[in-house]
Amino acid sequence: MKPGGNIHKSEINMAKNTHYTMASWRVKLGRENEFHQAWKDLRTALHGNPHAPYLGKLLQNTDDPQQFHSFAAWDRLEDIQTARNVPVFQQALQSVRDLCDESHLFTYRVIEEFLEDEPAEVL
DSSP states (O other), X not given: OOGGGOOOGGGSOTTSOOEEEEEEEEEOTTOHHHHHHHHHHHHHHHTTOTTSOSEEEEEEOSSOTTEEEEEEEESOHXXXXXXXXXXXXXXXXXXXXHTEEEEEEEEEEOOOXXXXXXXXXXX
């Protein structure tokens, strides 16, 4: 890792990050903390599963605290499909969705990526 916490591209396995799941969540008013805990429970439901994602993030909109987005990085599309069929994962996902007025889940494949070695020079 470079000084300052930047990751050098040589430290990243470019074979990973082939597929992502992304979700948009509109959480019921006043249920944001419960949603956050349910999302952590969803993560826990996949812990130790060989088909689990190796990276996940939950983002909360700073201007609209009921709006969340999440994404997870997976090695293979088949891992996503397998994980979605695990009963404990299905139950945890339903618990998350029950706290939402709206939820939309998507699966994406990476078609291009880049990582800069150094920050761009500001003129």
